[in-house]
Amino acid sequence: MRLRKASSRLALAIRTSSPEASASRRSIASIIWSCYSGGDLSKQAALIRTGRFVMNGADPLVPYALYAGCDGLIWGGAIFAPKTCVALVEAAAEGKWDEVRALWKILEPAMGLIWETRLRAVRLRRRQSHRLRCRHAAQAVARAGSREARNAHGAGSVTVSGTAKNVFVASRLPKRAGVSGWVAILQPRTPRPVLSEAISVDVAIIGGGFAGLSAGHRLSRLDPTVRVAILEAGIVGEGPAGANSGFIIDLPHEVSSNDFSGESEGRFRDSVLLQRSAIALATELAAENGWGKDLFDPCGRSSNAMSAKGDKHLDAYSRQLSKMGEAHRLLKREEIEAVTGSKAFTSALFSPGTVVIQPAAYISGVADCLKEPVRLFEQTPALSFERSGDGWPVKTPKGLVRTAKIILANNGHAESFGFFRRRLLHVFTYASMARAE
Numbered sequence: 105m106r107l108r109k110a111s112s113r114l115a116l117a118i119r120t121s122s123p124e125a126s127a128s129r130r131s132i133a134s135i136i137w138s139c140y141s142g143g144d145l146s147k148q149a150a151l152i153r154t155g156r157f158v159m160n161g162a163d164p165l166v167p168y169a170l171y172a173g174c175d176g177l178i179w180g181g182a183i184f185a186p187k188t189c190v191a192l193v194e195a196a197a198e199g200k201w202d203e204v205r206a207l208w209k210i211l212e213p214a215m216g217l218i219w220e221t222r223l224r225a226v227r228l229r230r231r232q233s234h235r236l237r238c239r240h241a242a243q244a245v246a247r248a249g250s251r252e253a254r255n256a257h258g259a260g261s262v263t264v265s266g267t268a269k270n271v272f273v274a275s276r277l278p279k280r281a282g283v284s285g286w287v288a289i290l291q292p293r294t295p296r297p298v299l300s301e302a303i304s305v306d307v308a309i310i311g312g313g314f315a316g317l318s319a320g321h322r323l324s325r326l327d328p329t330v331r332v333a334i335l336e337a338g339i340v341g342e343g344p345a346g347a348n349s350g351f352i353i354d355l356p357h358e359v360s361s362n363d364f365s366g367e368s369e370g371r372f373r374d375s376v377l378l379q380r381s382a383i384a385l386a387t388e389l390a391a392e393n394g395w396g397k398d399l400f401d402p403c404g405r406s407s408n409a410m411s412a413k414g415d416k417h418l419d420a421y422s423r424q425l426s427k428m429g430e431a432h433r434l435l436k437r438e439e440i441e442a443v444t445g446s447k448a449f450t451s452a453l454f455s456p457g458t459v460v461i462q463p464a465a466y467i468s469g470v471a472d473c474l475k476e477p478v479r480l481f482e483q484t485p486a487l488s489f490e491r492s493g494d495g496w497p498v499k500t501p502k503g504l505v506r507t508a509k510i511i512l513a514n515n516g517h518a519e520s521f522g523f524f525r526r527r528l529l530h531v532f533t534y535a536s537m538a539r540a541e
């Protein structure tokens with residue numbers, strides 16, 4: 105097998121679904137090679153003909169792709185454990201097979217989990233799309249005449265993955281694994297009611313996390329008469345919006361990128377503006393409702409370094425922030441030790457704009473201060489919505505929302521309705537909470 109040392113060139117692995125997709129990504133400077141695992145040799149050959157460094161993913165095509173001139177084999181592990189994968193490839197290139205086997209043993213449990221989960225997801229998706237196709241076919245037959253007439257005029261359709269669609273059915277709904285620590289330390293909250301009737305509103309919002317509830321508040325600020333129904337599948341605070349680290353940041357996380365220039369400067373400014381608008385709305389809500397620092401603390405944030413390399417990153421970030429005119433302060437080892445009580449940190453960069461929240465308390469507070477005519481319904485999943493005349497009725501298990509506009513604020517579950525297919529990755533991360541002694 106032809107293996108090439110990739111460590112020095114490994115900037116970013118991109119799984120391409122097609123040579124066309126690869127071509128569109130070629131303009132991105134930091135992408136230096138492509139990985140294709142679509143299982144279609146003709147597509148892989150087209151990608152090889154582009155002259156780029158091309159790898160084949162872990163699929164049965166591997167030997168044929170290598171005959172065709174592919175540069176090597178790489179698999180999803182490169183995304184999850186890049187350093188170990190590069191070390192493995194290097195050891196193989198040098199013929200150190202004992203080392204390769206030892207590294208593979210480290211990777212194997214995680215790889216097994218990824219592959220097994222991916223296979224299950226594919227099987228599940230096939231079963232679901234078969235069921236959905238049957239359901240859509242039945243609905244299409246029932247409405248064939250009027251639908252065709254409407255589509256012929258291009259009216260009232262939404263384009264999902266290139267296909268005009270009028271019916272969106274949730275293929276799955278969120279599940280809660282358990283109670284988060286943030287919720288457990290709060291007083292029990294009385295959830296808003298389940299929707300159990302048919303109502304009419306101007307805007308329906310699907311999802312009661314940060315995005316959905318903030319959209320409800322923002323709409324009512326823009327027009328206090330606008331009728332809004334927010335549908336939350338579970339209980340507010342028990343989803344991701346109530347189970348995170350609680351940093352509402354104004355400046356980007358990235359402390360190691362090399363420069364902010366040209367387009368990236370524009371993107372930086374846009375994202376800072378967006379983040380500061382969110383912080384402004386949150387600050388207004390905190391002031392109106394008298395939330396204390398235990399819930400909403402505009403204390404700023406420090407990024408701490410633990411090595412000379414980290415110090416360098418912070419220096420570079422500081423230079424970028426100065427260039428953008430953003431307030432910040434570099435802290436020396438003794439200064440950050442005085443703040444944290446730990447000798448572990450070698451330097452730190454403090455920026456004042458971040459707010460730290462108790463996420464479950466914050467999002468519950470945001471829900472509980474919604475006022476008529478913005479209504480929140482909890483334990484009320486949106487099961488489907490479809491075009492009907494001028495509106496988009498949304499069905500829930502016990503009710504119906506008639507509306508002209510829908511805001512989809514259900515995060516990764518947008519994919520359940522068919523949006524952003526194959527473009528979203530659900531990631532589960534966990535943290536534990538300890539009691540201070």
Ligand SMILES: Cc1cc2nc3c(=O)[nH]c(=O)nc-3n(C[C@H](O)[C@H](O)[C@H](O)COP(=O)(O)OP(=O)(O)OC[C@H]3O[C@@H](n4cnc5c(N)ncnc54)[C@H](O)[C@@H]3O)c2cc1C
Nearest residue numbers: 311313314315337343344345348349350351486514515517
């Ligand atoms: C461990 C961890 C730490 C994090 N730390 C931070 C941090 O410090 N700062 C930060 O900014 N972000 C952080 N995040 C990310 C942050 O939590 C998410 O980006 C955020 O919750 C997204 O908000 P959202 O409103 O878009 O989606 P969500 O909070 O996921 O809300 C979407 C809601 O839609 C509901 N829903 C889904 N489908 C339906 C349906 N069919 N009908 C009705 N409702 C539906 C769900 O129940 C859910 O409540 C962290 C995430 C994790 C996991």
